Amino acid sequence: MxxxxxxxxxxxxxxxxxxxxxxxxxxxxxxxxxxxxxxxxxxxxxxxxxxxxxxxxxRPSATLTGTIGRGRLDPGGFFGLQAADVTPRAAQATFEQPLFTxxxxxxxxxxxxxxxxxxxxxxxxxxxxxxxxxxxxxxxxxxxxxxxxxxxxxxxxxxxxxxxxxxxxxxxxxxxxxxxxxxxxxxxxxxxxxxxxxxxxxxxxxxxxxxxxxxxxxxxxxxxxxxxxxxxxxxxxxxxxxxxxxxxxxxxxxxxxxxxxxxxxRLPTVGAFAEAATVRDQFFPGYRGDSATIGLRARWQFLDGGRxxxxxxxxxxxxxxxxxxxxxxxxxxxxxxxxxxxxxxxxxxxxxxxxxxxxxxxxxxxxxxxxxxxxxxxxxxxxxxxxxxxxxxxxxxxxxxxxxxxxxxxxxxxxxx
Known part of the structure; x- marks a missing residue:
């Protein structure tokens, strides 16, 4: 040019x-x-x-995770359950808010x-x-x-x-x-x-x-x-x-x-969290479980090898x-x-x-x-x-x-x- x-x-x-x-x-x-x-x-x-x-x-964060699959479970007659085809699936929602970092x-x-x-x-x-x-x-x-x-x-x-x-x-x-x-x-x-x-x-x-x-x-x-x-x-x-x-x-x-x-x-971290989860066919055919949790989560690494x-x-x-x-x-x-x-x-x-x-x-x-x-x-x-x-x-x-x-x-x- x-x-x-x-x-x-x-x-x-x-x-x-x-x-x-x-x-x-x-x-x-x-x-x-x-x-x-x-x-x-x-x-x-x-x-x-x-x-x-x-x-x-x-700031607060929210995550959603989930899994789904296709398989066969055989409890071996435990609880009278027999082998069956299953579709295991799970989902979990988590909300977290750092309180102290x-x-x-x-x-x-x-x-x-x-x-x-x-x-x-x-x-x-x-x-x-x-x-x-x-x-x-x-x-x-x-x-x-x-x-x-x-x-x-x-x-x-x-x-x-x-x-x-x-x-x-x-x-x-x-x-x-x-x-x-x-x-x-x-x-x-x-x-x-x-x-x-x-x-x-x-x-x-x-x-x-x-x-x-x-x-x-x-x-x-x-x-x-x-x-x-x-x-x-x-x-x-x-x-x-x-x-x-x-x-x-x-x-x-x-x-x-x-x-x-x-x-x-050197200091710990503390945060509040709330979780909700649902599980289907996870451990034996027909299994279902739902949960909800709120609480505090803390972490403190007091020994780090000099890091x-x-x-x-x-x-x-x-x-x-x-x-x-x-x-x-x-x-x-x-x-x-x-x-x-x-x-x-x-x-x-x-x-x-x-x-x-x-x-x-x-x-x-x-x-x-x-x-x-x-x-x-x-x-x-x-x-x-x-x-x-x-x-x-x-x-x-x-x-x-x-x-x-x-x-x-x-x-x-x-x-x-």
Missing amino acids: LASWILVLASPAALQAAPQLTLDQAIAEAEAQAPAIESAEADRDAAAARTTQARAAG GGRVGAATARALAGERMAEAAGGRVRADLAARVAQAYGAVLVEQERQRLYAALVMTTTELVRHATDRFDVGDAPRTDLNQAKVRQADARAQLANAQGAILVARARLANLVGRDPGTLAPLPAPPAVPGDLSAAILRAEQASPTIAQAQAGLDAALAAKRGAGAE VRGQLAEADAGVRAARAALAAARDQTQEAVIAAHAAVTTSALIEQAAGDQRAAAEEAVRNVRDEVKVGQKPQIDLLDAEREATAAGVLVLSARADRVTAAYQLNALLGGH
Whole structure:
């Protein structure tokens, strides 16, 4: 499928005819078809089902069992009964209600609920990470398209300068060095243009893979999403809402619940029951029996050969591991928040500086062009000024794309996008 997309991407007419795709739309389309999100949603549904199962262990249950067969009984004359063909059958209905489980049901339910929170946090992290990836791919396409546009213009400019240098060289008004330098700049511009054209295909293919279709024409980059301006505020928000930390905290809660459940295995269980049964032809021809019973049923395993002790040791190790994972998650998240916040701040400063650089470079091109016309500067200076202006133009959009991507990456760490 990617091959067909690439063929479409190579068609400028197709790009012009397609409606513009915004970044928000690209993120929504990526979320709608991403296998990672589908997998996360399946994990969440499975976790919810495990909670239902855990709660069911403390609720009443009813079972109905029955048997029927065909055979022959020979009482051997006992009670004067002779051999006869019989159809033995039995049915029993049982109703049970746990009254005391020693904390087993509560611990299992708490562990399952923690698993739900883990799945929910994992799903949130997948969505936020996907949004950041789409923003990065979206920005990369726009940057490469701008680079292609600027270098295409530079190729045209250098081609004209080569023609001008050739004319001057032919009439003896310029040295061969000027002509050779002009051709070098022209070749460099053509190489940069070819590089940009190839990079566009790669960038668009990456975005197409994320959104599940040819992205068509893209709308300009929007303003980056709002993020905390203060680093300490960003770290505090991450502590409260980071999916990574929430998942690790839920893992610790699950481990603590597992430890409580292991301890509950030392305690007895008590439940109420009611049974009704009917039996026919079970022991001798013509036999029938009906019964009904209500009562309490208790079970206590007071000697288990060390099984519960082993479960407790395993659960305690799981708690220690979960605490260490939570501490690591907090440290890693704080480090990532610092890096992402710095990237947001730095890219904003770079964008501002790049804008100033582009304005100065464009002014320099105009000035050098006038000076070359009157012979105050050689043509090579104009070529260099054009190249610097083109690079500055690419840098502006690249810095803007970096700022948008960094903001989405920071928001992914903070629990949203």
